Amino acid sequence: MLSESPSLIRLSKSCLTDAEKQAVMAVLDREFLGMGQEVNLFEQELTSLFKRPVACVVNGTAALHLALQACGISRGDEVLVQSLTYVASFQSITATGATPIPCDIDPETLTLDWRDAEKRITSRTKAVMPVHYSGGVGKLDEIYDFASHYGLRVIEDAAHAFGTRYHGQLVGSFGDVTCFSFDGIKNLTSGEGGCIVSNDEEVMARVRDARLLGVEKDTEKRFQGQRSWDFNVTAQGWRYHMSDIMAAIGRVQLLRFPELAEKRQNLARYYDKKLTSLSLVTPLVHNYEEVVPHIYPICVANEISRDSLRQNLLNFGIQTGLHYQPNHHLSLFSPSSNYELPVTDQVYPTLMTLPLHPDVSTEQIDLISKKLSSY
Ligand SMILES: Cc1ncc(COP(=O)(O)O)c(C=O)c1O
Known part of the structure; x- marks a missing residue:
């Protein structure tokens, strides 16, 4: 196990x-x-x-x-x-x-x-x-x-x-x-x-x-x-x-859904509030009156190494993710080796996702924000 x-x-x-x-x-x-x-x-x-x-x-x-x-x-x-x-x-x-x-x-x-x-x-x-x-x-x-x-x-x-x-x-x-x-x-x-x-x-x-x-x-x-x-x-x-x-x-999840959705929305709003003061990370903006977020993506400034930041967070027990490796770089789906998607290719190296699920606590988001700001 x-x-x-x-x-x-x-x-x-x-x-x-x-x-x-x-x-x-x-x-x-x-x-x-x-x-x-x-x-x-x-x-x-x-x-x-x-x-x-x-x-x-x-x-x-x-x-x-x-x-x-x-x-x-x-x-x-x-x-x-x-x-x-x-x-x-x-x-x-x-x-x-x-x-x-x-x-x-x-x-x-x-x-x-x-x-x-x-x-x-x-x-x-x-x-x-x-x-x-x-x-x-x-x-x-x-x-x-x-x-x-x-x-x-x-x-x-x-x-x-x-x-x-x-x-x-x-x-x-x-x-x-x-x-x-x-x-x-x-x-x-x-x-x-x-x-x-x-x-x-x-x-x-x-x-x-x-x-x-x-x-x-x-x-x-x-x-x-x-x-x-x-x-x-x-x-x-x-x-x-x-x-x-x-x-x-x-x-059962459908019965619980209003509560599950509200938790996701409130946690994403809380992240937004905590991260606004950080100049080096930019959250994806949503209207959480309408959007029920599945993941919480942020873009990091070019001067930061996303991968070292992720390793640093992991050292403090904070898992992060990459959503997603662009498919046009995968062998099966690449139309040609020089196929270009400028926005995707510019955004992806800066993109990472922070923990989001209904059991995340606001204290955990406080900790994540603190670790992001002290990095
Ligand atoms: C954007 C997107 N499309 C499709 C799927 C496929 O769903 P499933 O994993 O249930 O097959 C996923 C699953 O993670 C997804 O993130």
Whole structure:
């Protein structure tokens, strides 16, 4: 078993109570662990939250992969996506056979710069994947206008943005197709997990079949405690459905969500307040009335070595992270060795993330700020 110092301030972690544990035990007691009544109820609860159909799956990467496939994205197609994202966004695109086209970011929000994306459009471009980096959605209206101008599908990678509002509307309750991740450290967790939300009934029907190996209409059977024995398959599917164990955790987290979201927002506000006096670090600015932050990124001034600062913080038990190594530098996704994304390449070497999860205390943020200022 891994042991860790009790004073370690973790970058991120799952925040669970006895209620999640009891919910899992109740599923184990029923001895039905697959996709059944818990997933059905979790989907219903999420549907009433978003006022749109929802399909739960095994993780956020699978959600993106299924969403792209259901929108007809396949080999030979291109998808515009910001390079500064987790490799999952890129892998979900290559999983369909399509090519991810790395794009630059808006330096203020670190979300997709559609003006840069526009320069990269070809006759093969079929979709754009805005990534709601750290929980903020950037200028999402403009991205939708851009997509509609060029007839592109929009698959929102909202892995970081569960609970965020945009112009007062919950992310997932508007737009084309939105995908969330419920992995262990996300704003809401189901252990692993994710979901697809869309008003496009054809897309949702394809997603529901494809998550169960393409077995047509198997979802309805499973929700009635049955399964299909006599069935047809007309499209490639995957074993991507959610299990009742995961849904049980997710349902409790959904009940706790207002408290979890408020804690994240208040901690980020507290960081903002503590860090304003430090001239050498600049937090990413969000309106925490709307944004529920998943991570807390800062940029350090050029005269500071980010990596030595991170090591120094770690020496005091403060974990930090790098979100994310730009994908256009990874061998699989690099269109060419001299592919340039000036903003991404300028921002990334200065970017790091500080601990953020609902169990971080204000005293810990006081300590982190003190260590940053004394560095
Ligand atoms: C931006 C982004 N997209 C997609 C994913 C994929 O989600 P999952 O880990 O649930 O597959 C993640 C997960 O960390 C992410 O950060």
